[in-house]
Amino acid sequence: MHQDPLFPEWNPAPREDEERLAELRAFDQLGRLAERYRSSPDFGALLDFVIRMRSLSPYNAALLHLQKPEAKQVLTAAEWRERGRRVLPGARPAFLLHPGGPLRFVFDVGETEGAPWSAGAGNVPPATVMLANLMQRARQAGVAVMGPLFGPEPAGRLRRGDGPATFAIRLEGADDAERYAMLVYELARFFLGHLGGCDGCGREDRPPPDEISGRFEAGSVTAIVCGRAGVPAEEGEFVRGYLHNFGEAPELSLDRVLRAAGRIERLSR
Numbered sequence: 001m002h003q004d005p006l007f008p009e010w011n012p013a014p015r016e017d018e019e020r021l022a023e024l025r026a027f028d029q030l031g032r033l034a035e036r037y038r039s040s041p042d043f044g045a046l047l048d049f050v051i052r053m054r055s056l057s058p059y060n061a062a063l064l065h066l067q068k069p070e071a072k073q074v075l076t077a078a079e080w081r082e083r084g085r086r087v088l089p090g091a092r093p094a095f096l097l098h099p100g101g102p103l104r105f106v107f108d109v110g111e112t113e114g115a116p117w118s119a120g121a122g123n124v125p126p127a128t129v130m131l132a133n134l135m136q137r138a139r140q141a142g143v144a145v146m147g148p149l150f151g152p153e154p155a156g157r158l159r160r161g162d163g164p165a166t167f168a169i170r171l172e173g174a175d176d177a178e179r180y181a182m183l184v185y186e187l188a189r190f191f192l193g194h195l196g197g198c199d200g201c202g203r204e205d206r207p208p209p210d211e212i213s214g215r216f217e218a219g220s221v222t223a224i225v226c227g228r229a230g231v232p233a234e235e236g237e238f239v240r241g242y243l244h245n246f247g248e249a250p251e252l253s254l255d256r257v258l259r260a261a262g263r264i265e266r267l268s269r
Contacts, residue, residue, distance in 0.1 A: 036066065037254060040243040045069070047220070047239070050258075051227035054124075058224050058261040060096040062254070064106075067094040073119050074106040084115030124229050127177040130268040134183055137267040142166035143190060145183065158186040158195060167195065181226050181233040184264055188221035189214070191260040192253075209251055216242055217252040224261040229268070 037043045046065055053061040055073070064071055074094065077087045091111035098104045109117050125133075135145040143158065146168065158169045169186055173179040189195055190203075194214050197205035208214030216239060223236035243249065 038248055040247055040249060043249045044240070044243045047223055047227070050224055050261075054228045056096070058228075058265070059258045062258055063096060064094055068108055070110070071108040073109045073117070075109075076104060076106055080107065080112050080114075083117070085109075085112040085117065086114055087112050125269065127175070127180045127229070127231055130229060130231075131176045131180040131183065134180065134187070134264070134268045138183070138187060141190075141267075143187065144168040146170055156182040156186060158190055160195075177231045180229075180268075181222065181231055181235070184225050184233070184268075185218055185222045185235045187264055187267075188218040188225075188260055191263055192217060192221070192256055194218065206253075212242075213250040213252060216250045217257060220252065220257045221261045221264065224257075225264050225268070228265065 037046050046062060049065045049069065050058050050061040053064065053071075056064060064074060068074070071094070074096075075083070080087060087107045088111050091107050093105035093107055096104045096106055138145055143166070156169065156171060156173075158167050160167060167190060169183065171179045171182055173182060193204035193206035194208055194217075196207070197203045208217060215235070219235035219239040222233045223239045226233035226236055
């Protein structure tokens with residue numbers, strides 16, 4: 001019995017087919033992030049890796065950890081050639097998401113040979129600069145950042161605002177690093193949907209199941225953003241303490257944590 005092809009014109013090139021399969025595998029990997037990192041040791045290892053891999057977005061760093069948790073520095077084959085190194089025969093690439101284009105296939109430095117290699121410290125703006133950037137761009141997202149506003153209410157808590165701002169916050173702290181960490185945590189709650197959605201803003205209304213879960217989820221965003229910036233953060237320490245004392249991380253959306261961390265980091269730069 002012979003069956004004619006249902007779509008006779010569709011004959012993808014092998015390379016296109018390969019990239020499509022890799023893309024499907026990537027999204028399958030991403031869908032399993034939460035269950036893979038539910039135990040406290042695994043979640044802590046993921047946090048450490050994402051913080052260390054500052055050259056990648058938080059999302060791509062997590063995706064890389066799923067594939068190559070031992071990786072130290074990854075680049076495409078072409079990028080390694082530019083640095084005087086070549087990919088070893090038989091090396092298997094990891095795939096990362098690439099906004100606005102196909103996937104990126106990257107190799108770890110341990111899978112290359114050639115010129116001496118140094119990771120480099122990377123360029124991180126001072127806390128004062130990041131705070132100023134984040135304050136300015138938060139206003140564009142509907143969050144007014146200002147001085148004393150709420151009278152006796154505690155500082156550093158995002159509240160529903162009056163006037164054009166959907167939300168408002170007053171910052172206090174010993175220095176700009178402390179104020180930056182405070183603002184990162186509150187914006188994490190904002191972007192995670194803990195404070196509710198709004199008409200036309202594209203933000204979900206997803207209150208956390210309980211106070212601890214909410215603090216841990218927003219604290220995980222803070223641990224990533226502040227850790228990658230080299231800024232101490234009280235809420236990041238809360239996450240570390242929880243992981244030390246309990247065997248499993250509380251309920252959270254790792255997908256949203258990574259996306260929120262990436263968004264706040266971009267707003268800070």
